[in-house]
Amino acid sequence: MATLKDVAKFAGVSIATASQALNGKSVNEKTRQRVLECADMLHYVPNKGGQSLITGKSNTILLVIINSAKHANLIRENTFFYSYIMGVLSEAQQHNYNFHLEVKNWEDPDLLDFFRVKCRDKSSDGMIILPQYIKNYDFLQYFEDFPYVILNPCLEDPKINYVSVEHSYGGYIVADLFIKKGYKNIGVIHGPDDHYDAECRRNGFINQLLKNNIIIPQSAQYYSDFTIKSGYTGTRKILLKHPEIEAIFCCNDFVAAGAMQYITESGLKIPDDIAIVGYDNIDIAKAITPALTTIDARLEEVGGVLARILFRQILDNESSIHSFIRPELIKRKSI
Amino acid sequence: MATLKDVAKFAGVSIATASQALNGKSVNEKTRQRVLECADMLHYVPNKGGQSLITGKSNTILLVIINSAKHANLIRENTFFYSYIMGVLSEAQQHNYNFHLEVKNWEDPDLLDFFRVKCRDKSSDGMIILPQYIKNYDFLQYFEDFPYVILNPCLEDPKINYVSVEHSYGGYIVADLFIKKGYKNIGVIHGPDDHYDAECRRNGFINQLLKNNIIIPQSAQYYSDFTIKSGYTGTRKILLKHPEIEAIFCCNDFVAAGAMQYITESGLKIPDDIAIVGYDNIDIAKAITPALTTIDARLEEVGGVLARILFRQILDNESSIHSFIRPELIKRKSI
DNA sequence: TATTAAATCTAAAACGTTTTAGATAATTTC
DNA sequence: GAAATTATCTAAAACGTTTTAGATTTAATA
Numbered sequence: 199m200a201t202l203k204d205v206a207k208f209a210g211v212s213i214a215t216a217s218q219a220l221n222g223k224s225v226n227e228k229t230r231q232r233v234l235e236c237a238d239m240l241h242y243v244p245n246k247g248g249q250s251l252i253t254g255k256s257n258t259i260l261l262v263i264i265n266s267a268k269h270a271n272l273i274r275e276n277t278f279f280y281s282y283i284m285g286v287l288s289e290a291q292q293h294n295y296n297f298h299l300e301v302k303n304w305e306d307p308d309l310l311d312f313f314r315v316k317c318r319d320k321s322s323d324g325m326i327i328l329p330q331y332i333k334n335y336d337f338l339q340y341f342e343d344f345p346y347v348i349l350n351p352c353l354e355d356p357k358i359n360y361v362s363v364e365h366s367y368g369g370y371i372v373a374d375l376f377i378k379k380g381y382k383n384i385g386v387i388h389g390p391d392d393h394y395d396a397e398c399r400r401n402g403f404i405n406q407l408l409k410n411n412i413i414i415p416q417s418a419q420y421y422s423d424f425t426i427k428s429g430y431t432g433t434r435k436i437l438l439k440h441p442e443i444e445a446i447f448c449c450n451d452f453v454a455a456g457a458m459q460y461i462t463e464s465g466l467k468i469p470d471d472i473a474i475v476g477y478d479n480i481d482i483a484k485a486i487t488p489a490l491t492t493i494d495a496r497l498e499e500v501g502g503v504l505a506r507i508l509f510r511q512i513l514d515n516e517s518s519i520h521s522f523i524r525p526e527l528i529k530r531k532s533i
Numbered sequence: 534m535a536t537l538k539d540v541a542k543f544a545g546v547s548i549a550t551a552s553q554a555l556n557g558k559s560v561n562e563k564t565r566q567r568v569l570e571c572a573d574m575l576h577y578v579p580n581k582g583g584q585s586l587i588t589g590k591s592n593t594i595l596l597v598i599i600n601s602a603k604h605a606n607l608i609r610e611n612t613f614f615y616s617y618i619m620g621v622l623s624e625a626q627q628h629n630y631n632f633h634l635e636v637k638n639w640e641d642p643d644l645l646d647f648f649r650v651k652c653r654d655k656s657s658d659g660m661i662i663l664p665q666y667i668k669n670y671d672f673l674q675y676f677e678d679f680p681y682v683i684l685n686p687c688l689e690d691p692k693i694n695y696v697s698v699e700h701s702y703g704g705y706i707v708a709d710l711f712i713k714k715g716y717k718n719i720g721v722i723h724g725p726d727d728h729y730d731a732e733c734r735r736n737g738f739i740n741q742l743l744k745n746n747i748i749i750p751q752s753a754q755y756y757s758d759f760t761i762k763s764g765y766t767g768t769r770k771i772l773l774k775h776p777e778i779e780a781i782f783c784c785n786d787f788v789a790a791g792a793m794q795y796i797t798e799s800g801l802k803i804p805d806d807i808a809i810v811g812y813d814n815i816d817i818a819k820a821i822t823p824a825l826t827t828i829d830a831r832l833e834e835v836g837g838v839l840a841r842i843l844f845r846q847i848l849d850n851e852s853s854i855h856s857f858i859r860p861e862l863i864k865r866k867s868i
Numbered sequence: 869t870a871t872t873a874a875a876t877c878t879a880a881a882a883c884g885t886t887t888t889a890g891a892t893a894a895t896t897t898c
Numbered sequence: 899g900a901a902a903t904t905a906t907c908t909a910a911a912a913c914g915t916t917t918t919a920g921a922t923t924t925a926a927t928a
Binding site: 199241243244245246247248249250251256258273274275276277279280281283284287288291296297298299300301314315318319320321426451452455456458459462463480481482484485486487489498 | 534576579580581582583584585591593608610611612614615622623632633634635636650653654761786787790791793794797798815819820821822824833
């Protein structure tokens with residue numbers, strides 16, 4: 199495999215000149231052409247390791263998804279991560295950066311070590327962290343000057359870099375929609391109680407109802423694990439006890455799909471008998487019948503924003519960057 | 534940031550000894566302990582660039598999805614890629630390898646160059662290629678000894694490394710199922726005509742029907758672009774002309790979802806009035822009502838197999854590896 | 869033409885590892 | 899106790915770049 203040395207020798211110049219010619223530094227135009235020709239002829243491609251060693255840059259960004267082992271399937275089955283990934287990836291490609299992906303568990307005994315290493319081994323220039331099921335942020339101790347950004351951290355410390363999707367606002371929108379529609383008998387299927395984003399949705403939703411003097415009894419609330427199945431069983435549980443229910447807010451679109459399966463099987467009509475609202479707006483929301491009214495968590499956009507914030511740190515040396523994104527209602531046919 | 538030199542100095546040994554101590558080579562156990570302690574104390578982490586430069590390895594594998602610009606949304610919206618990704622990623626992590634992802638288009642003017650560079654810049658040790666909408670395999674010219682594996686190449690050249698999912702068999706299964714159920718009036722919504730996998734399904738399906746003297750008129754066949762929408766319009770087009778149709782084979786689960794939307798809206802019952810079979814077995818298949826009978830393309834498993842074949846090249850220096858995977862029927866409620 | 873300024877090039881250092889061949893020290897063997 | 903063996907260590911080279919400071923050549927000025 200040809201190296202810069204070979205190219206230089208072939209072109210009859212020094213290594214330094216060859217390097218400069220290839221990197222657009224000032225050299226005589228005639229020699230530049232000669233070097234470029236030789237590089238081409240020898241199929242020269244710069245060695246990334248060599249470049250990285252001297253520049254200290256890898257031209258790579260790293261996306262880390264941290265999951266809870268208790269909910270292992272969340273990552274594999276919940277394709278909304280795919281949207282984040284595409285958002286980040288496309289931004290990375292626009293910056294001519296490589297994209298590196300890792301999935302870790304909070305329970306991994308080497309989790310802290312993972313971060314320690316990744317912040318120091320120069321394999322990436324910055325890190326985007328998607329923490330599911332918050333445990334703690336001990337790992338931040340290793341970051342020092344290493345660029346990073348966290349999605350929806352549960353502590354909004356002004357010093358850390360983060361993007362916050364205002365899920366409590368998302369919950370608020372749904373509550374407001376229910377109120378406007380005049381629903382009084384309402385059910386809700388929450389996310390897992392240790393899932394921060396789900397907690398925000400829950401609070402936004404419940405509080406707005408409270409303000410309008412609507413209280414949902416505990417027996418009309420169910421804590422799901424975000425899966426279709428738990429949406430199904432949750433809905434059954436609620437409806438058996440509360441046949442009067444007119445509308446159900448589901449913490450995500452999978453749960454909504456499960457809810458709709460149960461409701462349809464029971465011979466009830468959506469939205470006439472029971473209205474359903476989901477959350478996230480993943481592809482499933484468009485696929486099911488009737489098409490699901492849901493809250494668009496703007497997943498791909500969030501991925502892009504995360505990446506851009508990271509690049510502001512990497513390229514412009516900014517710090518303490520925060521960004522807030524409001525989810526929005528997507529009206530379809532289920533309410 | 535501490536380097537090996539620092540660790541060595543601190544421990545009072547040479548750089549060589551420090552390196553050997555850290556890499557489990559034979560050194561006196563007492564000095565090893567000393568070196569490890571110092572490394573720890575200084576927060577030492579080996580620099581990847583330096584390592585890669587000398588070893589020629591990056592401990593990284595690269596997954597490249599090649600799409601057609603004409604069908605740009607396929608990648609972003611069709612989350613079955615997510616399953617491939619998870620399959621590859623988890624295998625990579627088990628080998629302690631990093632995972633890089635790229636999405637390219639056949640139309641990218643720099644596509645060839647991309648491969649030329651990636652095969653030579655030492656940023657990865659091998660490449661998995663998922664070509665959608667086959668154009669050609671010119672890029673293989675750059676691979677020489679660079680480890681790679683292709684999913685479903687349209688040319689099954691014994692010299693190249695590939696995994697072949699027998700989609701024609703998948704098509705065959707569905708045809709057989711329809712025949713066993715006694716359906717005579719059958720509709721089919723194909724994938725795009727320039728999509729190789731879709732072509733295989735089509736042929737397997739059509740041929741098996743032919744063998745049983747069933748011919749589907751052109752007006753009961755529709756070429757979709759794999760989206761929900763085209764499933765919807767395709768189904769409408771077919772059913773308006775052929776109200777007698779009893780079953781429809783959809784080229785993927787999105788299309789099946791669209792088909793089901795139209796059918797349900799028309800007041801028809803699935804599967805009583807019309808049976809539907811999808812393809813892929815992505816999450817949507819479980820989410821829609823009734824749950825979709827479909828062909829499991831074993832996406833995550835395929836990702837794992839691809840990665841393992843790549844590692845056989847990287848680690849064991851094997852070559853010309855082929856693997857064949859049979860899709861299988863998943864019976865649910867739509868037939 | 870001599871002097872100065874600008875353009876062009878290069879030698880050498882540096883980045884942080886791993887590995888090899890050999891030096892030194894410790895241990896075993898007879 | 900000397901010779902042979904083994905264990906332990908190190909100096910130096912190598913990997914392939916980029917960058918810096920200065921050397922050389924060329925062009926511009928007076």
